[in-house]
Amino acid sequence: MTPDQIAVNVVGLGLIAFIAWFFWMKKTAGVRAGLTSGGYQEQMVLVKGGYTPDVIVVERGKPVRLNFVRQESAACSEMVLLPAFNKSANLPEGQTVPVEFLPSEPGEYEFACQMGMFRGKVIVEG
Amino acid sequence: MARASETTTPSAPHPAVSATTGARDDADGPRRLELPVGGLNCGACAVTLELALRAVPGVRAATVNLTTARAFVEYDPRRVSADALSDAIRRAGYRVGTARKRWSLRGITCASSVRSIEKALSATPGVLHAAVNVGTEEAAVDYLPQATDLDRVKAAAASAGYPVDETPAPAGEDPLVKEATAREREYRLLMRKWWFGAAVGAFTMIMSYPWLFPVLGDWFPRGSPQLWYIWAGMGVASLAVLLYSGNQFFIGAWQALQHRSANMHTLIALGTGVAWVYSTIALLFPQLFPEAEFTEVYYDVTVVVTALVVLGLAMELKAKGRTSDAIRKLIGLQAKTARVLRNGREVDIPVEEVLVADVVVVRPGEKIPVDGEIIDGSSAIDESMVTGESLPVEKKAGDEVIGATMNKTGAFKFRATKVGKDTALANIIRMVQDAQGSKVPVQRIVDVVSGYFTPAVAILAILGFMIWYTFGPPPALAYATIVAVTTLIIACPCALGMATPMSLTTGVGLGAMNGILIRGGEALQTAQKLETIVLDKTGTITHGQPALTDVVTAGGVTEEDLLRLAGGVERSSEHPLAAAIVEGAVARGLTLSDPDAFNAVPGHGIEARIDGRTLLLGNVKLMRDRTVDLDGLEEHAARLADEGKTPMYVAIDGRPAGIVAVADTIKPDSVEAIATLKRLGLETVMITGDNERTARAIARQVGIERVLAEVLPQDKAFNVQRLQLEGKSVAMVGDGINDAPALAQADVGFAIGTGTDVAIAASDITLIKGSLRGVVLAIQISRATMRNVYQNLVGAFIYNTAGLPIALGLLYPFVGILLSPLLAAIAMSFSSVTVIANANRLKRWKPQAVVAGGQDS
Numbered sequence: 001m002t003p004d005q006i007a008v009n010v011v012g013l014g015l016i017a018f019i020a021w022f023f024w025m026k027k028t029a030g031v032r033a034g035l036t037s038g039g040y041q042e043q044m045v046l047v048k049g050g051y052t053p054d055v056i057v058v059e060r061g062k063p064v065r066l067n068f069v070r071q072e073s074a075a076c077s078e079m080v081l082l083p084a085f086n087k088s089a090n091l092p093e094g095q096t097v098p099v100e101f102l103p104s105e106p107g108e109y110e111f112a113c114q115m116g117m118f119r120g121k122v123i124v125e126g
Numbered sequence: 127m128a129r130a131s132e133t134t135t136p137s138a139p140h141p142a143v144s145a146t147t148g149a150r151d152d153a154d155g156p157r158r159l160e161l162p163v164g165g166l167n168c169g170a171c172a173v174t175l176e177l178a179l180r181a182v183p184g185v186r187a188a189t190v191n192l193t194t195a196r197a198f199v200e201y202d203p204r205r206v207s208a209d210a211l212s213d214a215i216r217r218a219g220y221r222v223g224t225a226r227k228r229w230s231l232r233g234i235t236c237a238s239s240v241r242s243i244e245k246a247l248s249a250t251p252g253v254l255h256a257a258v259n260v261g262t263e264e265a266a267v268d269y270l271p272q273a274t275d276l277d278r279v280k281a282a283a284a285s286a287g288y289p290v291d292e293t294p295a296p297a298g299e300d301p302l303v304k305e306a307t308a309r310e311r312e313y314r315l316l317m318r319k320w321w322f323g324a325a326v327g328a329f330t331m332i333m334s335y336p337w338l339f340p341v342l343g344d345w346f347p348r349g350s351p352q353l354w355y356i357w358a359g360m361g362v363a364s365l366a367v368l369l370y371s372g373n374q375f376f377i378g379a380w381q382a383l384q385h386r387s388a389n390m391h392t393l394i395a396l397g398t399g400v401a402w403v404y405s406t407i408a409l410l411f412p413q414l415f416p417e418a419e420f421t422e423v424y425y426d427v428t429v430v431v432t433a434l435v436v437l438g439l440a441m442e443l444k445a446k447g448r449t450s451d452a453i454r455k456l457i458g459l460q461a462k463t464a465r466v467l468r469n470g471r472e473v474d475i476p477v478e479e480v481l482v483a484d485v486v487v488v489r490p491g492e493k494i495p496v497d498g499e500i501i502d503g504s505s506a507i508d509e510s511m512v513t514g515e516s517l518p519v520e521k522k523a524g525d526e527v528i529g530a531t532m533n534k535t536g537a538f539k540f541r542a543t544k545v546g547k548d549t550a551l552a553n554i555i556r557m558v559q560d561a562q563g564s565k566v567p568v569q570r571i572v573d574v575v576s577g578y579f580t581p582a583v584a585i586l587a588i589l590g591f592m593i594w595y596t597f598g599p600p601p602a603l604a605y606a607t608i609v610a611v612t613t614l615i616i617a618c619p620c621a622l623g624m625a626t627p628m629s630l631t632t633g634v635g636l637g638a639m640n641g642i643l644i645r646g647g648e649a650l651q652t653a654q655k656l657e658t659i660v661l662d663k664t665g666t667i668t669h670g671q672p673a674l675t676d677v678v679t680a681g682g683v684t685e686e687d688l689l690r691l692a693g694g695v696e697r698s699s700e701h702p703l704a705a706a707i708v709e710g711a712v713a714r715g716l717t718l719s720d721p722d723a724f725n726a727v728p729g730h731g732i733e734a735r736i737d738g739r740t741l742l743l744g745n746v747k748l749m750r751d752r753t754v755d756l757d758g759l760e761e762h763a764a765r766l767a768d769e770g771k772t773p774m775y776v777a778i779d780g781r782p783a784g785i786v787a788v789a790d791t792i793k794p795d796s797v798e799a800i801a802t803l804k805r806l807g808l809e810t811v812m813i814t815g816d817n818e819r820t821a822r823a824i825a826r827q828v829g830i831e832r833v834l835a836e837v838l839p840q841d842k843a844f845n846v847q848r849l850q851l852e853g854k855s856v857a858m859v860g861d862g863i864n865d866a867p868a869l870a871q872a873d874v875g876f877a878i879g880t881g882t883d884v885a886i887a888a889s890d891i892t893l894i895k896g897s898l899r900g901v902v903l904a905i906q907i908s909r910a911t912m913r914n915v916y917q918n919l920v921g922a923f924i925y926n927t928a929g930l931p932i933a934l935g936l937l938y939p940f941v942g943i944l945l946s947p948l949l950a951a952i953a954m955s956f957s958s959v960t961v962i963a964n965a966n967r968l969k970r971w972k973p974q975a976v977v978a979g980g981q982d983s
Contacts, residue, residue, distance in 0.1 A: 001596065005595060005596045008591070008592060008595045008596070008606075009592050009595075009596060012588045012589070012591060012592040013592075015588050016585045016588050016589070019581050019584050019585055019588075020581065020585065022386060022581075023386060023387065023388055023580075023581040024578070024581065026386040037184065037204065037205050037206055037207060037210070038206055038207050038209060038210030038213070039182070039183060039206075039210060040210075048381060049377065049378055049380070049381020049382055049384070049385070050381055050382055050384070050385035050387060051385075052385075054385055073308070073311075073312050074374060074378065075309075075312065075439070075442065075443050075446060076390075079563060081563045081564070081565065083564060083565040086560055086564055086645075086646055087560065087563070088559060088560055088562070088563020088564065089559075089563070090559070092308070093308060095257075096257050096258075110573075112573070114563070114623075114624075114627040115620065115623035115624050115627065116572070116573050116576050116577075116623045117389040117390060117623065118387075118389075119387065119577070
């Protein structure tokens with residue numbers, strides 16, 4: 001192997017390690033949803049190239065309201081799904097769309113766009 | 127319904143102070159709210175609702191008045207909102223009559239003002255919820271029409287500094303039109319990007335290989351300075367294409383990176399970006415490349431890939447618009463206005479402002495605006511848009527009408543029972559939307575895969591680069607780059623991600639168009655592999671109401687006389703079978719007279735005097751007691767009983783006169799539907815509380831072999847479970863109320879609904895039209911949809927798995943084939959389009975078999 005080949009392979013392996021770490025080893029702390037006067041756990045979610053925040057922590061047994069605001073026009077994010085709660089919503093650009101559900105069991109529940117490109121999760125604490 | 131009012135406690139001595147006259151509330155004082163509630167039909171309901179309201183934190187007192195159907199709530203506005211109260215009522219299972227109105231607001235420019243307007247609007251008494259959209263400069267307000275009026279809400283908006291724009295925005299009012307225009311705008315933008323990319327692309331493609339063309343080859347030989355300048359120009363032009371046509375890929379990739387995730391944008395951005403950077407380095411620093419004479423640029427790859435993927439996006443958008451046609455059609459069914467009686471006058475008002483208990487006037491040819499009950503008049507109503515039933519239905523006073531259906535012939539008035547979010551149509555739309563957004567279980571595997579897919583592809587691309595650089599033929603760097611770029615581009619997981627949702631959306635929509643509401647992907651997937659269908663007899667196979675079926679005469683009495691006398695006598699009876707005889711007699715055009723004397727003999731029958739004659743009507747015991755000789759009639763009675771009917775002997779003046787038989791009649795299309803289910807390979811089982819003989823008789827007529835008779839209602843679920851223990855996948859068809867436990871126990875529960883009660887909790891699939899044909903259709907639709915899903919998945923998967931190794935150059939050592947990045951881009955774009963086109967093909971699906979049998983109703 002010539003020096004340049006060694007260099008390419010070393011850099012390549014380094015990049016692979018970085019990609020694996022960067023995309024698969026991430027740990028997000030998550031945002032705790034605030035409690036409203038109406039007894040809802042409410043959280044605003046910005047839809048723009050992903051969900052911000054994408055990890056939302058809620059308590060079980062109290063109704064949750066996620067207010068999605070989509071600020072982009074890409075077609076893939078026009079719908080958000082919460083398959084575990086059998087909920088979905090169309091997200092017209094710029095409009096706040098509330099999605100409500102009652103988490104009764106602790107666990108992690110994913111929400112995603114229809115094609116699964118954007119993902120986030122709701123962590124229900126017991 | 128009286129007007130509701132909302133006042134602060136200090137003004138409690140004048141509770142009648144109307145909200146419309148503008149009693150201003152102190153924001154902090156306790157408030158009293160009067161909410162009209164629908165669905166309160168039992169004494170216990172009032173208590174349930176009171177308890178539910180009192181349980182809401184911040185509520186000081188709550189009372190529910192059953193007769194006026196209203197809830198009075200005293201609450202602390204700092205701790206609980208009116209919205210939360212109406213939510214609590216909804217959660218308890220009742221309805222609140224709310225209206226929704228949208229206004230354009232002028233001058234909203236920044237997002238920060240949204241909160242202040244929403245606050246001002248929400249603080250207006252009677253407003254339950256307000257949401258402001260900066261993008262469309264609109265406010266949407268849910269309010270109690272009884273407790274507030276629109277002027278007051280407008281005043282609230284103006285006081286927050288944003289006057290309401292009164293001029294109605296022609297396109298803005300309708301969310302559908304808005305969605306369509308947004309889509310159209312996005313489409314046109316993408317097409318502009320495509321044309322720009324295509325124009326630059328054609329030029330770059332030719333000039334990248336001028337030596338392949340006769341004249342150009344002479345002008346721009348390889349390695350000549352003039353070609354270098356052309357290529358430098360191409361570099362600038364392709365950068366422009368990346369920045370204009372391809373900006374969404376770079377923006378999307380960057381945003382995804384911030385979330386530490388990768389998606390299709392990441393791959394495209396990386397692929398085109400790497401090609402551009404490589405070309406530019408090769409152009410500016412040729413000395414870095416040992417085999418200088420092989421130095422080529424790949425600006426054509428950058429430009430053409432960008433252009434093709436953008437074109438693919440545009441086509442995808444077009445096709446996607448068609449997929450959600452069903453929901454758009456359903457929303458489009460909604461009536462815009464209603465003619466309502468207010469203060470004795472007919473006024474046309476927007477449909478959102480119709481209240482529960484309003485009297486609505488409908489003329490021939492008009493759309494029925496909301497759900498209700500006819501109080502005056504009759505008509506034929508076309509309900510095909512909601513139930514899928516093609517024949518108009520005759521309706522008279524007391525019958526239910528469904529909003530969005532079309533009045534054909536007569537004029538009538540009806541009382542609104544469900545408005546706004548509670549109408550059958552609104553429920554259907556919500557159910558369809560939820561179902562379209564649900565997931566088919568097979569999708570979960572896809573989700574797991576695609577979660578790892580994109581970074582995995584990036585890793586493969588790097589590995590490919592390393593291997594080609596180390597072991598590949600010269601020019602190694604050029605080959606390695608091309609392999610990496612091609613890999614990144616071909617592996618875009620779009621088609622895989624879209625495969626299931628697209629088919630599901632179309633399949634659920636297809637069901638809705640045929641009067642079948644499918645709860646979600648799971649029901650769809652299970653329905654497709656059912657083996658056994660349990661059918662409840664009463665109300666499912668049969669009408670669920672007895673009707674007169676046979677008249678046998680004896681002793682020279684005519685059929686008319688027999689029926690006329692029997693019908694006349696039975697008019698005084700309260701027995702359920704009596705009504706069937708009366709109705710049967712009336713249906714034959716007979717005029718019935720009233721009996722002079724009437725005596726019911728419990729457990730035996732009746733004895734009466736009518737038209738000067740003595741009439742006995744009842745079972746064999748009655749006849750024996752009165753020593754009536756039943757000579758020959760008993761045979762007929764036995765035959766009728768064998769057919770599952772209930773025969774009743776009639777004797778006139780002590781002599782046998784004949785038999786009238788009543789039975790629960792079979793719905794006209796049950797036989798056909800059951801035959802079709804068998805043809806589809808399903809075992810049919812009938813379940814009923816009736817005795818074995820009656821059950822067998824009905825089963826014979828409809829062609830069912832397996833009968834579970836004498837099953838108590840509470841044991842139906844257990845019987846379904848027993849069938850499941852035989853290792854079968856079992857569906858249960860029944861009505862949603864009595865059979866709820868059995869429906870829930872079954873793998874798929876089909877609820878036969880009627881009229882406006884569509885949101886049936888226990889069922890996986892609801893048939894709006896009360897016919898078994900719906901079961902057949904639902905199973906056929908589920909099979910067609912799942913077939914479509916698998917086609918899409920297999921197509922997308924084969925494409926991705928087959929494309930990747932070719933792109934990585936696995937074929938190169940054997941047959942010398944290396945995939946061009948341009949072909950990869952074409953394949954990638956069209957794979958998504960194919961998946962969507964295949965899903966759209968489902969829409970042309972037509973039910974077979976059931977219709978072919980004809981309708982013998």
